[in-house]
Amino acid sequence: MAIGVAIVGSGHFAKEQHLPAVQAAADLRLGAIYSRSLKSAQALAGSTSDVDLYSDDSGAGKSYADLLARSDIGAVIIGLPILVQPEFIRKALQAGKHVLSEKPIAKDVPTAQDLLQWYRANINPRKTFWAVGENYRYLTKLLFAAEQVRQMGPVRHFRVNVHSLIKGDNKYYLTPWRKSPEYQGGFLLDGGVHMVAGLRLILGRDEPITTVSALSQQQQAYLPPVDTVDAVVKTGSGATGVVSLSWGSPFSDNVFEFACEKGVVKMHFDGLTINGKDHPIEFDGKGVVPEVAEFARAIVNGRPVESRQSPEEALADLEVLEQMLQSGKRDGEKRQLHLQTELLA
Structure with a gap:
């Protein structure tokens, strides 16, 4: 029933x-x-x-x-x-x-x-x-990318570049609580947790992000308090990466790229390449x-x-994004993360 x-x-x-x-x-x-x-x-x-x-x-x-x-x-x-x-x-x-x-x-x-x-x-x-x-944990392209990364061996280095420009007539921007956010990060919080979830999905639960150091800025005056964060991160195994997120940028990027022991897995929007070979992923919805x-x-x-x-996974996503923002406020201060490691206990 x-x-x-x-x-x-x-x-x-x-x-x-x-x-x-x-x-x-x-x-x-x-x-x-x-x-x-x-x-x-x-x-x-x-x-x-x-x-x-x-x-x-x-x-x-x-x-x-x-x-x-x-x-x-x-x-x-x-x-x-x-x-x-x-x-x-x-x-x-x-x-x-x-x-x-x-x-x-x-x-x-x-x-x-x-x-x-x-x-x-x-x-x-x-x-x-x-x-x-x-819903990013249900996207076919991310699940496939995660599977390929597992097959390519340990991750050594990675980069995430997600940049776009939320314009003043965007339907999501026009919701009052987003135009004048009374919470940290503005669109970086609202959209950034998606990107963190996607990154964590591909890295895998056994590869937690443990430290971050970031700089942040507000490129667009109508996107307070900040709309851009550029972070250097490190995982528990010692892999390093760059996570650059912006909703106030003139750039248009959506790239998740992983250098693994046996080669490179790259996702660019809905396209996926493995060691340079194309593996197109047909869009099948937003995972909801x-x-x-x-x-x-x-x-x-x-x-x-x-x-x-689980709420615990969502909390771990939030910690990553929050510590990026906190590091940005402190001009790149190194911040330690704990909640992903606690999930493994």
């Missing part, structure tokens, strides 16, 4: 990814949508039938608390602004709902750790599951469909979510 699920948040990602993914999941049935306003909830619902709408302006019986009180809603998928999302996660877990929340796990590591510690202390994680969505389906299977099978959806 399909699990009743609610989508919480009606932004662009919910429209383009969450809603289609829920509709494609055999184990889920969309029963409700919550948004701050009824208008935005209606916009997400569109012509979808048999979906109840909840919002802050819908009147009695239609609040978020009312949604969580429904016995036929077993899970929620939460995609809300970074600063408010932890409160909604906590309330849903308290109500006994399984949660799939969007990355980043929180605005900073202390906030995320506090939420995770609360979850472990107050909720039985074997009965009520909390997953954090990171299999991500949501895996979350649903965990609930149906009564088992905790897979490690790639």
Whole structure:
């Protein structure tokens, strides 16, 4: 029997990814949508039938608390602004709902750790599951690149260059909480955790990033507080690499390149080369469909979510990005990372 699920948040990602993914999941049935306003909830619902709408302006019986009180809603998928999302996660877990929340796990590591510690202390994680969505861990091109790197032997050196320019008319920029971010990094936090997750996926769990040293800057005045970070990083085995991320750059790059014992694996956008030989990867979506389906299977099978959806993995991603930003604030100060190593304990 399909699990009743609610989508919480009606932004662009919910429209383009969450809603289609829920509709494609055999184990889920969309029963409700919550948004701050009824208008935005209606916009997400569109012509979808048999979906109840909840919002802050819908009147009695239609609040978020009312949604969580429904016995036929077993899970929620939460995609809300970074600063408010932890409160909604906590309330849903308290109500006994399984949660799939969007990355980043929180605005900073202390906030995320506090939420995770609360979850472990107050909720039985074997009965009520909390997953954090990171669709980059489901992208075919990244999974294939990771497989090829494993076959090429230990990584010696690597570089990640992801550069683009978020313009003033970009639909994501036009969301108020992104135009005036009250959290570290701005678009670097929002988009950078994707790139960290991709890098960590390809390096593998046994190759944690242990130190970072970075410089940061704000190239575009409308992208505060910073929009560019250039970091030198080192892994537990001694491999070194450069991670350059910018959402305020005139460059257009999306390169993940790994020099391994037996050769070089390079991913450039959707193209992959292994020792110079092309291995085209057909684009098959942004990874949200299999991500949501895996979350649903965990609930149906009564088992905790897979490690790639765990809050601990999302926290490790956040630590890498946060320490890059902190190093940038301190003119390249060397920073130590710990959370990835703890995952191996």
